[in-house]
Amino acid sequence: MNSDKNRRVVVTGLGIVSPVGCDFPSAWQNITNGKSGVNRLTRRDLGEDFPVKVAGEVRDFDASRFVDAKDARRMDRFVQYALCASLEAIKDARVRVEAVDATRMGVWIGSGIGGMETFEEQVRNFDRKGYRRVSPFFVPMVISDMAAGQIAIHLGAKGPNGCTVTACASGANSIGEAYGFIKNGQADLMISGGSEAPITDMGLSGFHNMKALSTNPNPDEASRPFDALRDGFVIAEGSGIVILEEMDHAIRRGANIYAELVGYGTSGDAHHITAPDPEGAGCARAMTAAIQMADIRPEDVGYINAHGTSTEYNDKFETAAIKTVFGSHAYRLAVSSTKSMTGHMLGAAGGAEAAFTAMALYAGILPPTIHYQNPDPECDLDYVPNVARHAQVEYALTNSLGFGGHNVSLLFKRWTPES
Numbered sequence: 001m002n003s004d005k006n007r008r009v010v011v012t013g014l015g016i017v018s019p020v021g022c023d024f025p026s027a028w029q030n031i032t033n034g035k036s037g038v039n040r041l042t043r044r045d046l047g048e049d050f051p052v053k054v055a056g057e058v059r060d061f062d063a064s065r066f067v068d069a070k071d072a073r074r075m076d077r078f079v080q081y082a083l084c085a086s087l088e089a090i091k092d093a094r095v096r097v098e099a100v101d102a103t104r105m106g107v108w109i110g111s112g113i114g115g116m117e118t119f120e121e122q123v124r125n126f127d128r129k130g131y132r133r134v135s136p137f138f139v140p141m142v143i144s145d146m147a148a149g150q151i152a153i154h155l156g157a158k159g160p161n162g163c164t165v166t167a168c169a170s171g172a173n174s175i176g177e178a179y180g181f182i183k184n185g186q187a188d189l190m191i192s193g194g195s196e197a198p199i200t201d202m203g204l205s206g207f208h209n210m211k212a213l214s215t216n217p218n219p220d221e222a223s224r225p226f227d228a229l230r231d232g233f234v235i236a237e238g239s240g241i242v243i244l245e246e247m248d249h250a251i252r253r254g255a256n257i258y259a260e261l262v263g264y265g266t267s268g269d270a271h272h273i274t275a276p277d278p279e280g281a282g283c284a285r286a287m288t289a290a291i292q293m294a295d296i297r298p299e300d301v302g303y304i305n306a307h308g309t310s311t312e313y314n315d316k317f318e319t320a321a322i323k324t325v326f327g328s329h330a331y332r333l334a335v336s337s338t339k340s341m342t343g344h345m346l347g348a349a350g351g352a353e354a355a356f357t358a359m360a361l362y363a364g365i366l367p368p369t370i371h372y373q374n375p376d377p378e379c380d381l382d383y384v385p386n387v388a389r390h391a392q393v394e395y396a397l398t399n400s401l402g403f404g405g406h407n408v409s410l411l412f413k414r415w416t417p418e419s
Contacts, residue, residue, distance in 0.1 A: 009182045009262075010415060012255040013093025013243030014355045015085035015193075019056035019236050019342050023088055027352075028359055032388045034370045036341045038219045038234050043199045052208050053217040055199050056236025056343025067154070074137045075150060076115030081239035081348070082147035082195035083154060089191065090155065093243040093255060097155050106159030106187045107148045108178040109241070110170030110194040112347030112402065114144035117200050147195050147239075159187040165347075167402030168307075169266075170194050171240060172350025172410055176264035178244050179410075188249040193351025195239035207235060210274065214310065223344075225308035225337035225369055226315045226383045228376035233309040236343030240352025259358040259412040262296075262395075265289025269405030275313055276401060280321025283307075286407040287325045287397060294395070294411050298326045301333065301411070302393035303366050305357045307401045308337025309344050316378040318399065323381075334391065336369045336384040350400035354410055357398040361414040364392050 019037025171194020
């Protein structure tokens with residue numbers, strides 16, 4: 001095993017299934033055009049009196065484009081999303097799987113909840129018809145690690161394989177862990193990110209009853225991160241995947257490089273099961289750790305793709321964390337939340353947002369925070385309001401925070417051949 005700590009990690013492929021598009025070029029075009037994927041809730045019907053009316057649903061998704069119908073029926077929706085996004089990312093990276101050492105190609109895909117849709121369907125079968133009608137595929141369809149397992153089986157990837165479950169930080173945590181496997185020499189290429197399919201009866205009911213979801217019925221107002229009138233997040237679904245690759249391995253095969261991943265920070269709040277630390281201290285530690293790992297100054301960071309959920313606490317505490325880390329530079333930073341367009345994809349959010357952050361550096365375009373109309377005195381940074389911005393940024397962070405007090409920051413560097 002090569003344990004050279006100087007191994008560098010680059011992003012060579014991007015894939016997505018999301019409310020703003022079921023392929024990355026479409027999603028990126030919609031993100032940079034400020035087009036929202038939040039619409040009226042159609043996936044489930046909980047009755048007219050159910051207060052939540054909008055969601056970030058994946059539209060026009062067809063798993064049969066990637067896998068035959070029989071195999072698709074044995075996969076929960078979150079696994080289908082992850083497989084499709086991963087195959088897109090592999091194609092985007094122009095990886096010829098047969099030409100790669102399979103033992104050095106790994107898969108690490110996070111999911112906060114796993115197969116909730118399957119779980120609910122099978123409980124209904126059990127209640128109506130008894131144990132004999134529970135599917136023999138119930139367990140492998142439900143468990144959160146099955147996205148990584150199915151992708152590895154499909155591609156023949158025999159390297160590090162697993163799943164990080166840290167609620168809404170799962171996707172970003174998984175990318176950080178995958179980064180570590182390449183850095184420490186256990187892999188040359190990792191397929192990583194997150195996937196989630198939480199728009200179910202229990203998912204909607206549970207998040208609503210804990211007062212986490214927006215009850216604004218207007219899709220053009222419900223997800224409004226950092227806005228003074230925000231009232232909760234918009235539940236969403238999908239998968240975001242990046243291909244991470246050891247730099248020399250990527251260069252040897254002539255890969256296109258989007259960005260370099262140079263820092264990974266993670267911390268725990270040890271504060272509350274759902275509420276973030278009121279001073280954003282845990283998020284601040286994660287950002288600081290990522291910056292220190294990259295051996296750069298805070299002032300070198302020019303953009304942050306924020307967790308930015310559109311909840312009262314997250315947005316003001318994340319803003320406080322940014323001020324703690326960056327001081328006066330916080331007011332010169334561009335900070336935006338792509339959740340204003342995707343909604344909150346939970347365990348998939350970190351994967352999608354890592355892909356958006358890498359592409360922001362590559363394309364020189366910073367995504368906007370749309371629906372931003374009413375300034376909040378406690379959220380007083382530059383949130384790239386409503387319109388994307390052309391800017392050449394050298395370093396960009398993306399933050400992901402999860403119930404249980406999980407905080408993750410990933411730090412990307414703009415790639416140039418001479419770098």
